[in-house]
Structure formats: C-alpha cells, structure tokens
Amino acid sequence: xxxxxxxxxxxxxxxxxxxxxxxxxxxxxxxxxxxxxxxxxxxxxxxxxxxxxxxxxxxxxxxxxxxxxxxxxxxxxxxxxxxxxxxxxxxxxxxxxxxxxxxx
Amino acid sequence: xxxxxxxxxxxxxxxxxxxxxxxxxxxxxxxxxxxxxxxxxxxxxxxxxxxxxxxxxxxxxxxxxxxxxxxxxxxxxxxxxxxxxxxxxxxxxxxxxxxxxxxxxxxxxxxxxxxxxxxxxxxxxxxxxxxxxxxxxxxxxxxxxxxxxxxxxxxxxxxxxxxxxxxxxxxxxxxxxxxxxxxxxxxxxxxxxxxxxxxxxxxxxxxxxxxxxxxxxxxxxxxxxxxxxxxxxxxxxxxxxxxxxxx
Numbered sequence: 001x002x003x004x005x006x007x008x009x010x011x012x013x014x015x016x017x018x019x020x021x022x023x024x025x026x027x028x029x030x031x032x033x034x035x036x037x038x039x040x041x042x043x044x045x046x047x048x049x050x051x052x053x054x055x056x057x058x059x060x061x062x063x064x065x066x067x068x069x070x071x072x073x074x075x076x077x078x079x080x081x082x083x084x085x086x087x088x089x090x091x092x093x094x095x096x097x098x099x100x101x102x103x104x
Numbered sequence: 105x106x107x108x109x110x111x112x113x114x115x116x117x118x119x120x121x122x123x124x125x126x127x128x129x130x131x132x133x134x135x136x137x138x139x140x141x142x143x144x145x146x147x148x149x150x151x152x153x154x155x156x157x158x159x160x161x162x163x164x165x166x167x168x169x170x171x172x173x174x175x176x177x178x179x180x181x182x183x184x185x186x187x188x189x190x191x192x193x194x195x196x197x198x199x200x201x202x203x204x205x206x207x208x209x210x211x212x213x214x215x216x217x218x219x220x221x222x223x224x225x226x227x228x229x230x231x232x233x234x235x236x237x238x239x240x241x242x243x244x245x246x247x248x249x250x251x252x253x254x255x256x257x258x259x260x261x262x263x264x265x266x267x268x269x270x271x272x273x274x275x276x277x278x279x280x281x282x283x284x285x286x287x288x289x290x291x292x293x294x295x296x297x298x299x300x301x302x303x304x305x306x307x308x309x310x311x312x313x314x315x316x317x318x319x320x321x322x323x324x325x326x327x328x329x330x331x332x333x334x335x336x337x338x339x340x341x342x343x344x345x346x347x348x349x350x351x
Binding site: 027028029030031033034035037038041061065098099100101102103 | 192195196200203204217220221223224225226227228245246247248292293295326327328329
C-alpha cells in the first residue's frame, strides 16, 4: 500500500464538485452497495458523492443500483493513478425515497 | 402505501428448524408473498425440529416440499420457493424485492451475508440462531440499530464455533425461535418497531434465563458505520492502493 495523490478534481463542467467521497475498493458485494448507500444517506438531494471502486462487480452493479434507487450517474471514468482496475463514479443524490416504509 | 399483511412480502432464508416455523407463522398471519431460499434436501435427522417436513418428504428437496406443505395449509399464500443457495450473486436483488428479511440459516457466512444485504437494501432483518439449549434473536433496522458486524465485525474462523450439526439443537427450541422470528416479522410488517429492534435477546432454556443486550450502530462498523469510518469530505487526499504487480 502506498499513499499517492487524490483523484483529479476535474469533472463535468456543469457539476459542483463532490460533497463527499466513499472508498469501496476494499470490500465486495453486498458491502459495496451497503457503504455507498450509507454514504448517500449523509448528503443532501442534488449533492454529489464520489465513489472510488474497482472494475468488475462494483463498477457493474453500484451505478446500476444507484440509478434503480433514484440517483443519477454524473461521471464514470478510470482512475489510473490508483491502478488499472480503479475507477471513480460520481453519483448525484435523487429525491429522498425510503427503501422501506417499515423503518421508523 | 399498502396497509394489510396480504400486501406484504417476506424473504425467509432457510426452510428448516428456524425458517420452517417462521414460514408457518407468516403464512398463518396472512402475509401475502413469501420467498424462501433453501438448497438442501430433507433428511431423517431434520424431522425432530423442522415442522414443514414429514417421513414422506425424505430425500425431497426442501424448497419444493416446503412450498407444497404451505400451499396445503394456507392456500391463499403466494410462495416462491427458490432451490438454491443464498449467495452474493442474488442476495441484494432478492432483498430489494421484499418488505422484510428473516434469517433462518445455520452458518455464520450466510448470517453475515444476510446482515450485510439487509443494510445494503435498507430492509429490516430478523436474525436468529439456536444452538443446543440456547436461542438468540435480534432485529436489525438498517441505519437505526446495529447490524451483525456492529456486534462481531467478522464471522468466526471456520471450526472455531461448533455448528448445529456438531453441537446439537434441542428440537422444540428451534420451533420456539422460529415462531418468535415469524411473530417479530409480522409486527414489523404491521408497522410496529419490533420487540427485538436493537436488542439481542439470548434465552437459555435449561435455567429459563433470558437477557437482552443493546445493539447500536458502531462507528467503525464495516457495513453500516458512521461517516468517520467510511466517508470523508471529498477535498481530503485519498490513499491510493495499487493492486499487486502494478508499478
């Protein structure tokens, strides 16, 4: 493990920089989405979450699940500074929509 | 918003000693859709504690046998019997398709997967276990109460804790625990908070001792922990981990 620079701060010109970042490179499904979901719960609708993840299951499923739950994907690009399998995804939080009506 | 149990659904992991009585309770209460996941066959050693099966089911697949039994007892219930293992590939989609999860599995790996997937799907989970003379039950409300990893972080190493098959289970105690699970799920589906939400209840049957332990969200929990552990302001430098073999 080594410490390097942060991912490039550039992104879509019409998009505010991410409010938060979550790194899910060290976990596998379903913790990938569990952590992303917890992180989305900590920002406001319209704000952006930067998700650092690995190609494969996480890249295939996390953006798709986010869209299915009402969020949108603003950016999805490789992050070569962190190795060939690393990607970053920007998720823009949608309107609050509880996953379960049973949770008080 | 649906208002009756007939409009509600539950995913039951395992149809054996815990899942069987839980399924009976849910079906009898009028829960409309039950999804059960089970990948085992009926053996004679199961019959002392698995009420969905009898002698005539020996050798049959449990998923199909359980669905047949439930259909005879409660014809109005819609049972989706999945004859397969509850695994990472399908767990999240299954969890997202129901209102509540019940974990009646008999191994730690599946119990941790059930907890993780409940957090991921944002769905309540009724967890239970039974070993020898002791029952434990806990309801996890993701984001509100602690999950299994808030308690234990990781499953114990293989072989460190005896399995039900190795240590044995008092047959009627499994029925008791499964019925408690079903009743708890019905409470949740009825809009109540749940008796065991954030409270691990451990009941030791020989001495009739019961105790409850509060289970709160733990800041460092790898599944549902708070911001300090998992999420940071995006302006903070991030640690770069290079996969092995890459410069």
